[in-house]
Amino acid sequence: MIETIVLDIGETITRDDRYWASWADWLDVPRHTLSALVGAVVARGHDNADALRLARPGIDVGAEYHAREAAGRGEHLDETDLYPDVRPALAALRRLGARVVVAGNQTRRAGELLRGLDLPADLVVTSGEWGVAKPDPEFFRRVLDVADAAPSATLYVGDHPANDVFPAKAAGLRTAHIRRGPWGHLWADDAEVVGAADWRIGSLADLAEILEE
Structure with missing residues (x-):
């Protein structure tokens, strides 16, 4: 039981639509590009954060997260x-x-x-x-x-x-x-x-x- x-x-x-769209906007890449990269890493069984690393090689995801928050463009859920x-x-x-x-x-x-x-x-x-x-x-x-x-x-x-x-x-x-x-x-x-x-x-x-x- x-x-x-x-x-x-x-x-x-x-x-996750808003989440990935906000990252695409922050990184200044087309939303459909980042969406496609998410699909690619999913198909490979990789961590979805790898999509961000493909979009911007060398990115420090944690540092960018804090930068977004500081800029007033951080996480949002409604x-x-x-x-x-x-x-x-x-x-x-x-x-x-x-x-x-x-x-x-x-x-x-x-x-x-x-x-x-x-x-x-x-x-x-x-x-x-x-x-x-x-x-x-x-x-x-x-x-x-x-x-x-x-x-x-x-x-x-x-x-x-x-x-x-x-x-x-x-x-x-x-x-x-x-x-x-x-x-x-x-x-x-x-x-x-x-x-x-x-x-x-x-x-x-x-x-x-x-x-x-």
């Missing part, structure tokens, strides 16, 4: 960045009695912005706040600490096989792979993903049915 559902952030509950199924799906899960946690690889600032949206979740936390990021096993130990449920009663939902499905499964959690965003679509039918994921879903609305099972 699933008692707690933990959701990844990027391309699970939020769209209601339009949420996928449309997020609020109704999370609210439905809570009505069914599940504990709902949002935990993904994001900055401290992203955590603040997400909590400002007042999502129907019991907890919103980021890797930047924990000081450890997926796929590090310590991230999933932290997930279990806040889940307040046994690993077998905790479901982790995400789009990225290497960051979400495989390490969550290795930590003993149940897993759901969502066909959403470039990673979710690219690896949706991959044999390893199919074998590792307890469920494969196309929408967060599918989680209520899983919970009722």
Whole structure:
């Protein structure tokens, strides 16, 4: 029986459109160029920050992040960045009695912005706040600490096989792979993903049915 559902952030509950568009504008490269580079690194299984390094060789991503913040062009999240199924799906899960946690690889600032949206979740936390990021096993130990449920009663939902499905499964959690965003679509039918994921879903609305099972 699933008692707690933990959701990844990027391309699970939020769209990355604004994120990559803002980086393209900051680096002064066409948005479609950076988007194509993101697709290329995804297909290679590389870190998505490699797209920025391809767009500007030698870039110090951390330094540029701080420069953007100082210039007033830093991270931003609002209601339009949420996928449309997020609020109704999370609210439905809570009505069914599940504990709902949002935990993904994001900055401290992203955590603040997400909590400002007042999502129907019991907890919103980021890797930047924990000081450890997926796929590090310590991230999933932290997930279990806040889940307040046994690993077998905790479901982790995400789009990225290497960051979400495989390490969550290795930590003993149940897993759901969502066909959403470039990673979710690219690896949706991959044999390893199919074998590792307890469920494969196309929408967060599918989680209520899983919970009722």
